[in-house]
Amino acid sequence: MSGLENFIALFKVPDFIQPYLHIFVTQKEIDLVVHMGEKDFTLEGLSDLLGETMTSAFLEQCYQREIINREKKEGILYYRIADFAQRMNNHAMFGNYYVLPQNIRKELDEWCLSEYHKKHNYFQAVIENQPDYDNCHNDLIMLLHEAEEFVDSSDEIMVVPCDCRMLADHCDRPREVCLRFNRSITDRTNGRSLTKEEAKQLLRMSDREGLMHTASPHNWREVGPSVICNCCACCCYPFRAAQQYGTKGKWPKSRYLAHFDQEKCKLCGLCIQRCQFKACFLDGTERELNGKKGKNIGFNPELCWGCGLCANSCPNGAIMMEKIDENL
Template sequence: MPLLEDFSSIFAVPDFIKPYLHFFATEEEMQLVVMLAKDSLSIATIAARLSRDEAAVAGFLEQAYQRYILNKEVKETTVYYSVSDFYHRLKNFCLFGNYHIIPRRVRKELDAWDFTEYLKRNDYFRKVIDASPEYDDCHNEWILLLHEVEEMIDAASVIRVLPCDCKMLADNCDHSREICLVFDGNHISDRSGGRELSKEEAKKLVHKLDREGLMHTGGPPNWQETGSSVVCNCCTCCCYPFRAAKHLGTKGKWPKSRYIAVYNSSQCCQCGLCVSRCGFSAFAFDGTDVEKDGKVKKNVSFNPELCWGCGICANACPAQAIRLVKISGGQTA
């Protein structure tokens, strides 16, 4: 099938997904991609090449742009379209398409492929490993506490919530999927998707996700001056930044931990909520028993070297036996 092969080559499609390409692109879109190849063309030129009415072609091109089949840019008031790639089309389709119709085995392959591409394409992570930069053109720079997210929400003029592509692709847990908050117009494009929230709705959502046990990340570090960009609500089993941080060994540097938990064992009621919520095994049952309030319970231990300072443990502790302190200076958070 020459069309399929030509499209796959131009669109950078992994071989294993070729039998499922009909989920990602129509035949007409494939023909368009093959026709454009490496060119960047105006609507008029594309319409002439296709021998079609310019108005009809404009609508088709805009639809292909919204589906991340094409990219577009404006040069001196003229719109030009060029070919996108499978990496970006996959992210759009997993968020807003009928993604779960694809067999789970294939979706697991897609997650592995996409994670590898994510590491390749975000090579600024290498700066984090080799040095200690204040982040340049990075994302998920900081691990945030709940009150810090609320401050970002209060400062935002526009708030939009979207599903999380990491969670849709990995699908390793039952946590909520609509969890990514994007702030203000500079970070929301004409094809971002999602829905707008009021500040009250955004805070209610973030509190709900915190109760679920999802951590909060975002930035940039100078957001008070530049404006905040995105807040993600993350787990360790699906979310690419934490999976990448574990893979790259960037604990404490990216996403940057600015706090650490302090555990008061004498105040602990040994309920084990911190054990179930901690994604880094900083809290664990140590295999011994302890008597508490006349009952024998599993003993909770805490290893501060494993703590990433997300605060999910402290937020749920009914005995208030855990608090977060700033790493530098030791100020109570």
């Protein structure tokens, strides 16, 4: 097996991406992965293995680019190779991802979504029982005021691009919108630091642009905040996976349901534009309002995910969010 073939097998590179490998990795990085194989190495071990070709600066670069991972065990730092899915996620957020042809990006998105399904194997448990929240991310769908409270409880905040939206590219909604807090900020988060007020401004902007707020962990008031993602149903992997697996309401956890008061509805249609799940819709009938006939708006609670985007845009207070789970 050649060095390149060995790298492709070790790094789990999909066949269709092989002609574009140069966009993701350098030859020196390929050589490093091939030399390391599936073993863990200390810094000294890597120095013995690679000699003068390896420097701490090069290792740090590989770590930041998610070619390798490192972990401290019993006070000793160990290095291990990552894989293409991990490198792909990093590259989509911080690399020159859009030099790839559109058809390859589309195939990559489907491949990454498939890898996402494999990585997060708790979907069946979520369907059958209550989710194991220790292993779930994007636990809760939050209303805007709750997300702002989440921000207020934090000590450190960084914003990073939404990897889902960068990969999928199914809509033109804002991309630098995912917030990391406190313990979720690592030495390779590579985001932009925000104040609490800047983070809340970003949340409000995201909300205006039609992005839903999901956050974790579910018990953030006890253990502290971790992540807020500002999501759309067309790009974001948690929502796409939830729709495929049928985990609506269970994961991400819905705690609210919109209540639609047709008497107050002035037929502006903003709720239809805002709802990403078609819970608000034109029902095919008409009614008279202020001496004029208008198309009537219907609401299907079975399709509501409880995100609140319809309620906070209704100019007449015709939609209110009602809590359906008091435990979360």
